[in-house]
Amino acid sequence: MERELARTPSPTPTELAEINAPLYDLTRWKRKEAWLKWRLVPWYIVIIVLVTGATLLTVFNKEIIAFIQPAAVWLHTRPQKFGWIIPVALLVILSFPPLFGHGVIAIVCGIVWGLGVGFALVCIGTLLGEIANYYAFKSCCRGRAEKLEENRPYYACLARVVRTGGFKVALMVRLSAIPSHFATAVFATCGMKMWVFLLAAVLSLPKQFVIVYLGVILNDASRDDADAAKDKSNKTERIISDIVAAASVLVTIGSLWWINRELKRVKPSVMADRRRARLAALRRQVSDPEMVMFAATQVYATPETALASSASAVMVSQPVPLVLAEDRRLHVA
Known part of the structure; x- marks a missing residue:
């Protein structure tokens, strides 16, 4: 009996189809019925809200900043000792998905506190929020993640890539345009070590520096009455924004390509482990x-x-x- 059960079972037809199938099956989305499902309605609402909010922040960023600037100045002047706690607390709260708005808070910090202090506040709020997000998902969603890893081959491959890739995966994802708090949730549930995640989070903080600097530029442009100075500031702002956007897009494309390649690489070994787990369950049944x-x-x-x-x-x-x-x-x- 031991000799019969020692061999790893051959892949089932379903597993063979999963091994040979592409990681992203886009053919099913060609049918209209795939889009018209009630379970997708919450996702449609979330996408519409996110796209609308991002569009408003991009198009009317100056108007929004001018609207909230009096309150931001009050934070800096009235409670002189504890006003900085409010933006830090907001950054911590906004670190939990699906909330967003880190960029607005970072720009406000640049307007009110300047480049040095503003960047320090953004770093503190970002790190505290990401750490809280990491432990919240690790403690509350770990059981759900283990079930997904057992039942969903794609999630099992993703968890294997995160565990084996370690620091490289964490840093590439955090430097890309992928929302950092969503990436943190995946890292926590896939079992990434805390020190690896924290090191990648610290090294990706220069992304926040650029956003704070945009707030400083907007503040300088609003204070200067000379049209030439305003045009120069606006031109500098556009150049910096374009450079940051182009770099984020390139890093995002490279990160997604590399992660997709790693998912294909670990897929056969993940399927073999699933068959070994089925063999172990069969042994327990026979005994x-x-x-x-x-x-x-x-x-x-x-x-x-x-x-x-x-x-x-x-x-x-x-x-x-x-x-x-x-x-x-x-x-x-």
């Missing part, structure tokens, strides 16, 4: 007398004949057919 009785009752009509047949099967080591997966059977002595 359990109750499971032998259960298998016998599935074949024979009455409990008496099932009991006699199962006892004789154990005495003479007659093979008992157990369903392995779909149309495949493994005869275990």
Whole structure:
């Protein structure tokens, strides 16, 4: 029996199809029925809200900043000792998905506190928020992530890439345009170590520096009455924004390409581990007398004949057919 069960089971037809299938099956989205499902309505609402908010922040950023600037100045002048706690607290709260708005708070910090202090406040709020986000998802969603890893091959491959890639994966994702708080949730549930995540978060903070600097430029432009100075500031702002956007797009494309390549690389080993897990479960069933009785009752009509047949099967080591997966059977002595 040990010799029969030592071999890793062959892939089932479903697993063979999953191994040979592309990671992203886009063909099903060609059908109209795939889009018209009630379970997708919340996702549509979230996407519409995010796109609308990002568009408003991009088009009317100066108007929004001018509207909130009096309140921001009040934070800096009135409670002189504790006003800085408010933007830090807002950054921590906005670190939990699906909330967003880090960029607006970072720009406000640049307007009110300047480049040095503003960047320090953004760093503190960002790190505290990401750490809280990491531990929240690790403690509350770990069980759900383990079930997804058992049942979803794609998520199992992603978890394997995150664990084996380590620091490289964390840094590339955080430097890309992928929202950092969503990436933190994935890292936490996939089992990334805390020190790896924290080091990548610290090294990706220069992204926040650029956003704070944009706030400083906007503040300088609003204070200067000369049209030439305003035009120069606006031109500098546009150049910096374009450079940051282009760099983010390039890093994002490179990160997604590399992660997709790693997912394809680990896919065969993940499928092999799933088959080994199925073999271990089969061993536990065979070694359990109750499971032998259960298998016998599935074949024979009455409990008496099932009991006699199962006892004789154990005495003479007659093979008992157990369903392995779909149309495949493994005869275990």
